Amino acid sequence: MSIHAALFHVRTRRPRAGAEYQRLLDALNASAVAAVEDMGWTASLHAAGSDPEHSLRRASREADVVVLLGGDDIDPSLYGQSDRRPIRTPYERRADRMQIAVIMDAVSQRRPLLGVCRGHQLLNVALGGLCASTCRGTAAPARIPSWTRPCRASRHSPRDFSRRRCAPTTRRSTSSVAACTPSCTPTTG
Template sequence: MHAALFHVRTRRSRAGAEYQRLLDALNASAVSAVQDMGWTASLHAAASDPEHSLRRASREADMVVLLDGDDIDPSLYGQGDHRPTRTPYERRADRMQIAVIMDAVSQRRPLLGICRGHQLLNVALGGTLRQHVSGHRGGGADPFVATAVPGVATLAPGLQPPALCMHHQAVDELGRGLHAVLHSDDGVIEAIAHESLPFLGVQWHPEHPAVARAQLTGLLRAVHRRGAARENQLVRVSSRRA
């Protein structure tokens, strides 16, 4: 099994250096967890890698993982910028990762979206975002907030709290074929799934180094199993028609 992991970028300005270090640690933890499963992993920067290599990576993968990063351009879901603090958008990364999602739709390729990836999955399928929510991101050196998400253990065997969040945006109106699976205690959508495709999005960070070897691996196996089950079902239907 090979998982292609898509993040935003590898370099930022001095002002964004601390944020980049945080994302680098999360991304490295994700790669390590995938490899610990006995799978292979490749990491791709959607804002800077050549377009042809990004598309090839997604099409050659058995599973796609969309990692965390910057806020998504609200023009993609028909809104202006209503954020209280306006940070730059990564429009090329938005465009390339949406292309990866739509390729996964056409190929029925298993996909896991994490934080930004969860939000971008919703936007790619026609949904919208809440541009600012409070209480799901901390300040200082540790921005992760342990969030109460009832039912988190139902997503995958052995999955247990904490749900470590670091976001200020959230899914609002759901995209085509998506349904909300889990909510936090304050009503924020914390997990979404597709009604027929092997797609799952989670708003928290299962790739955090403190939980990755239990949470991320459990979610990847759950998405993989759903994809395999769906493929077997399609084969049985095709055989009956023949």
Template sequence: MSPASRTLAVVEATRLRGHDPEYHAYVQVLVGGVVRAAEADGWTVTRLAADEGTDALLAATERADAAVIVGGEDIAPRFYGASGGYPHESLHRETADAAQLALVHRAIERGMPLLGICRGLQIVNVALGGTLVQDLGDGDHVRRGVPIPEVLTTHPVLLEPGSRVEELLGGPVVSVRSAHHQAVDVVGEALVVTGRAPDGHVEAIEHESAPILAVQWHPEDPGAPAGQLAALLGSLRSRARAAVGAVAAVATAA
């Protein structure tokens, strides 16, 4: 796969949050960080909004070599068999939820590398039948009553020895920037927990066989450790190249 052919879909829930401009502005900082890091790594980036619908998102990512699902609002509880009315419940974007869930399923079917960040991790888990803790309460994962750019906290994550994420980030313990009030509860089918916070909550998951990895924290935050996002994006690059090579080998054999 030549660098010119490397296309990365960066998929956010929406590009419009007129009801909450402060939150929207900070999301743009985070998504912009992913886009810039990917472009610096040689990707041709397409930035997509999932609230345009499932058909539109699948069509727009038809020829993508890899995808990143970034952060955003809570997933609508109906997608994981739960009800609303929980503390700190956000606006739900069910059209975006359905589209991103469909993208995960297709990524698995086709072997397309996919990285989930924050909401993206929860999308991956729910897509494979997992559930969520709907509110973690006050603690180490989010700060309340502060300006939006200050809601992230810094805490360690314990990585599973021998996991992809441990190999990428170079050690059993990493420092992360995090802001989430929900977390994985029941782990989805074929997913393996490869990172936890000191309080036990899931911080990283990987698929048993598909090239899918997701983290609950924000490696794209301006205050995140240098090189963390680049390392995770590097995994997409190597796996996308491997996938293209496998397809070429099959075509040659045929």
């Protein structure tokens, strides 16, 4: 039996964003899919900002592991903050809502979840963690960096990950592309 990972990203096309930003995200998403497949698992990639809701929820329910990938900033109203970005562009509110719904479905089904960058921030916010935006100037890379190549990973079962108990972390999230980056801290209870 093959293990299947459903990977959720924001969207495949961003008409308002620069082509280089989309190419960077496409390379990162392709690297994530390749890393999953290198482990001997199957993978599917889903655009939370544009795929139909029933398709997103079905993909989440049918997966053994759910992975929320990086991308655009999350709406700060989700963690009780205002928009303090120097340049205001629309948030991907539908993608935020759909990924939070996927998170809650996976949690209720006790399905393993992994959040990468934006995905980790959404996971934290959906589960009651705290975030605070810190605004800086942008420093987007001039070209797609070499670290976007897929890595080699060992073979693991989703049960290996779900059996581990993770301690809360106070690590700050940072991004070289986003103007405002939430710094998220899981709550302890």
